[in-house]
Amino acid sequence: MTTLWLDASAGMAGDMMMGALIDAGADIAALQAAVDAVIPGSVRLTARQVTRQGMRATKAEVATLVDDPPHRTWTSIRTLLDQADLASGTRGRALAVFEAIARAEGHVHGVDPEQIHFHEVGALDSIADVVACCEGLRLLGVDRIVATPVTVGAGEVQVAHGLMPVPVPAVAQLALGWPTTAGVVPAGHHGHHHAHDGHGHDRSGQSDDHLGQDRARHGLRDDHSPLGHDHPGPDHAHPEQRGGHSAHGHSRPGHDDVHHGPGDGHSQQGHDHPGPDADGAHTHPHGHDAHEAEHAAGHRGHGGVVGPLPGELCTPTGMALVTVLAEQPGPQPAMTTRAVGVGAGTKDTPGRPNVVRVVLGDEDTQPAGSDEVCELAANIDDLDPRVWPEVLAALMTAGAFDAWSEPALMKKGRPAHVLHVLCAPAQADALSARIMALTSTFGVRRYTGVVRDVLARDWRTVTVDDHAVWIKIGHRDGTIVQVQPEFDDVATLAASLARPIADVLASARAAAEAAGLRPGEHLG
Numbered sequence: 001m002t003t004l005w006l007d008a009s010a011g012m013a014g015d016m017m018m019g020a021l022i023d024a025g026a027d028i029a030a031l032q033a034a035v036d037a038v039i040p041g042s043v044r045l046t047a048r049q050v051t052r053q054g055m056r057a058t059k060a061e062v063a064t065l066v067d068d069p070p071h072r073t074w075t076s077i078r079t080l081l082d083q084a085d086l087a088s089g090t091r092g093r094a095l096a097v098f099e100a101i102a103r104a105e106g107h108v109h110g111v112d113p114e115q116i117h118f119h120e121v122g123a124l125d126s127i128a129d130v131v132a133c134c135e136g137l138r139l140l141g142v143d144r145i146v147a148t149p150v151t152v153g154a155g156e157v158q159v160a161h162g163l164m165p166v167p168v169p170a171v172a173q174l175a176l177g178w179p180t181t182a183g184v185v186p187a188g189h190h191g192h193h194h195a196h197d198g199h200g201h202d203r204s205g206q207s208d209d210h211l212g213q214d215r216a217r218h219g220l221r222d223d224h225s226p227l228g229h230d231h232p233g234p235d236h237a238h239p240e241q242r243g244g245h246s247a248h249g250h251s252r253p254g255h256d257d258v259h260h261g262p263g264d265g266h267s268q269q270g271h272d273h274p275g276p277d278a279d280g281a282h283t284h285p286h287g288h289d290a291h292e293a294e295h296a297a298g299h300r301g302h303g304g305v306v307g308p309l310p311g312e313l314c315t316p317t318g319m320a321l322v323t324v325l326a327e328q329p330g331p332q333p334a335m336t337t338r339a340v341g342v343g344a345g346t347k348d349t350p351g352r353p354n355v356v357r358v359v360l361g362d363e364d365t366q367p368a369g370s371d372e373v374c375e376l377a378a379n380i381d382d383l384d385p386r387v388w389p390e391v392l393a394a395l396m397t398a399g400a401f402d403a404w405s406e407p408a409l410m411k412k413g414r415p416a417h418v419l420h421v422l423c424a425p426a427q428a429d430a431l432s433a434r435i436m437a438l439t440s441t442f443g444v445r446r447y448t449g450v451v452r453d454v455l456a457r458d459w460r461t462v463t464v465d466d467h468a469v470w471i472k473i474g475h476r477d478g479t480i481v482q483v484q485p486e487f488d489d490v491a492t493l494a495a496s497l498a499r500p501i502a503d504v505l506a507s508a509r510a511a512a513e514a515a516g517l518r519p520g521e522h523l524g
Helices: 015-022 028-038 074-083 086-107 126-141 169-174 209-220 291-297 315-323 385-397 425-438 486-497 499-516
Strands: 001-008 044-050 053-062 117-120 144-147 156-159 161-165 184-186 237-239 266-269 305-308 335-344 353-365 369-380 402-409 416-425 444-455 455-465 469-476 479-485
Touching: 001 335, 001 499, 015 028, 015 044, 015 053, 015 315, 015 335, 028 044, 028 117, 028 126, 053 126, 074 086, 074 126, 086 117, 086 169, 086 315, 126 315, 156 425, 161 455, 169 315, 237 455, 266 455, 335 455, 369 425, 385 425, 416 425, 425 444, 455 499, 469 486, 469 499, 479 486, 479 499
Parallel strands: 001 144, 053 266, 053 335
Antiparallel strands: 001 353, 044 053, 117 237, 156 161, 184 305, 335 353, 369 416, 369 444, 402 416, 455 469, 469 479
């Protein structure tokens, strides 16, 4: 199974993810063709090599070639996607992303999602971001995505309706059920907070450079998001009954805004307000999600942590791409790496590379039959119980097939745990050393020649309340033996739907049954 691990620890935006996928091998010409199928002749995709804090990365940019209407509804975007000549997987992923944004905006504004008018998220460059990312996943053959917790920033931003907290409401709604963090400002850097009023004015009176002044002179907004082009401000979408008025204060971190600041990675003919980006090149006023996230991601320095990272680091489009498309949050799973991609934000911010990373690889799948493994064991009676979850997780990340502990009563009547780890014989030395580094044990027992019988494994997806849930299937000789919904998927969905986990689990099992995924059936 081909797995993509996505690192959004510096923030998340659509154009940054697009750059990472291109860097990992997705053909930009094929991405352009997919985008043209939805909005023909409207945008041009380009990519170039840049560095961010010494790290090489690919900067994806979207140039808008035609006049972009100020509003699009979720219904109109859905029609564009439905009528486009796209691969079914690309269309399905893109529809799911936009639907999630519409639902989030509808909840925020208290209206039916069908009545939502998208502003930044409905702009041509944002449509291009979503479609290109979904097509890139298809081109790379990605079966599932695992992603880190998303860094969203902190503080406040000025929008048309006043000050809004970060994360802005749409991002907070999209993040339900997914781990997020504000990020941190290392000691030695003041981490100035830039709250922009939507016209390029720096409300805090401080700026990292002169771009804020330049943008103010040009009447442009300053998109400070680590991402690249979506604008995570609370006004990314507006209900139709508001008369379609444009909220100039949308603070989207990079590219979904109607008014994009210079250097955001998006350009539009007819807007001649270029500004220099981190690489000395000039970009134009139509930028991507990555822009604001990038800039916000830059409020970092060197030394110890002094507080949360101010500014918007995640856009609605970026958050939707993670929470809709990723199967579960977590560290990079054990897999054989095939490609690594690094996507850059617009600014080269100090203290940490302003990038989104992807790692593409093949997860080890176990064929049906028997194999020999090694079992490691250690008796531990003096480890802080709060440390055990991290120990087990770290051993799994290091390549163990399984890791668990059992209660025991040791000498002198001490309660203890017996740690067990199953692994490939070739990994025994490394995992034994890892056990001793992670725990307080002075020794590890090793049992070789342990035989285990295993089922072949496969994965399918089913739909629960219009959301995809992964189903793990164990089979032998093509006959299904075990069918289990992926629990992390179920738990995440239950949180987002505000339903009990048991209910969503039952729905997923029923959907699998309806799809013919039941013991005794042939796996087609």
